[in-house]
Amino acid sequence: MRATIRDVAKQAGVSIATVSKVFNGYTDINLETKDKILKIAKELDYAPNMAARTLSSKKQQTIALILNELNFTRKSTMPMEVLDGVYKYTEKSDYEFVFYATSTEKQLSKTFRQFCNEHNITGAVIQGLKMTDPYYQEIEETSLPTVLVDMSVKNPKVGTVSIDNQKAAFEAVNYLIEQGHESIGMINGSRDADVSILRETGYCQALKENAIPLKESYIQYANFEEDISYFITKNLLTTNKEITALFCASDVMAIGAMRAVKDMGIKVPEDLSIIGFDDIILASYVTPELTSVSQDMREIGFEAAKLLTEIIDGDDQNNNRRIAHEIKHRQSVAPKK
Known part of the structure; x- marks a missing residue:
């Protein structure tokens, strides 16, 4: 019994x-x-x-991690790293931890408030929302304790945790410029992703501060996908043969670009320098090893959960947290010939 x-x-x-x-x-x-x-x-x-x-129990409190359009692959474990960070924090606290995956389609069938109420969620950490998603628009006005990873909304009650994406992109492109590159293409993610907008702003800022004219045709979008990046890179370099360097807004897209240039007979970094973003595990294992902007997604997840509990407890004096980043210098960038 x-x-x-x-x-x-x-x-x-x-x-x-x-x-x-x-x-x-x-x-x-x-x-x-x-x-x-x-x-x-x-x-x-x-x-x-x-x-x-x-x-x-009125004391029961549950923190949820909600991942939008979950895309976990062997090449990119970033969503799982965020999950691990949130879990590590809740493991040391009195909060229960639950995990949910959502999508744009699911958001259309049930509001953010309804979803949280049905699952007894006290507060939520959310990653992967696009600015066009229904939940994003709701969160702009929500009073439910919420922390967003890698994006922000115009709601002082909602917290955000990320690196300084604009500054990181600026530093990456500026590094290419320091190596003598002026014709620098950009393989960006999605037009409606907050990080894509910020990283493109950093790219443009670096060109402007170095008096390099911006060419809109140099900026292409691959939706953070390797195969799309492969075809876009081929087209970009075929129509703009003067390009000597690429700034890719994710390592997965950078790997797609490296495959493309290899098939085109272009050598990295002798003929073309490439820098990625995220510093995923594969960045150290591709040939040549990929120079990349490193961000610690586990720390970001941990800090997001920590900030959320502070908001729940009423301590919401600083709802925007910045995590340190750095450029990992490897073999895919070299001085312009």
């Missing part, structure tokens, strides 16, 4: 209410009693009913 909360209370010599408080995260139970109850519960193989626990 399955052990009940009454069995745990009887063996521990405490009231049912005391056992309930321990499993619902109350802090007014002394450590010795708490440890005793948890030990007995383990011996009896007792687990609280989560549905009843949520209904009976």
Whole structure:
């Protein structure tokens, strides 16, 4: 027969209410009693009913990580790194952690508020939204504790955690310019992604500050996909043979570009320098090794969860967090001939 909360209370010599408080995260139970109850519960193989626990406890608080258009591949583990960071923080806290994947289609069937209410979500960390997504528009006005990864909205109640994408892109392109490159193409992600807009702004800023004319035809969009980048790079370099360097807004697109130039008989970095963004694991294993802007997605996930709990607790003095980035110098960039 399955052990009940009454069995745990009887063996521990405490009231049912005391056992309930321990499993619902109350802090007014002394450590010795708490440890005793948890030990007995383990011996009896007792687990609280989560549905009843949520209904009976006003203290129950749940943090959700919501990933939009989840795209986890062997080449890019970034979503899982964010998940790991959020989980690592909640593991050390009194908050429950849940994970959900969504899509633009799912958002059309249920509002952000409805979704969170149905799943008893106290606050949410969200990654991967596009500016055209229904949830993005709702979050601009939401009062639910929310933290966005790699994007921002005009809502002072919503937190954001990311690197300084504009500055990082500026530094990457400026590094290419320091190597003597002036004809620099850009393989960008999506026109409606916040990070794409910021990275393109940084690209344009670097050209402007170095008095290099901006050519709109040099900027192409590959939707953060390797195969699209492959074909776009071929077309870009065929029609603009003067290009000597490429700034790619993700490593996955940079890898697609490297495949393309190899098939075209162009050598990296002798004929063309390429710099990526994200510093995924594969960046160190492709040939030549890919120079890339490094960002720690686990730290970003950890800080996003931390910021969310601060917002939930009412400490919302600084809702915008910046995580450090750096350029990992490898073999794919060389001085212009």
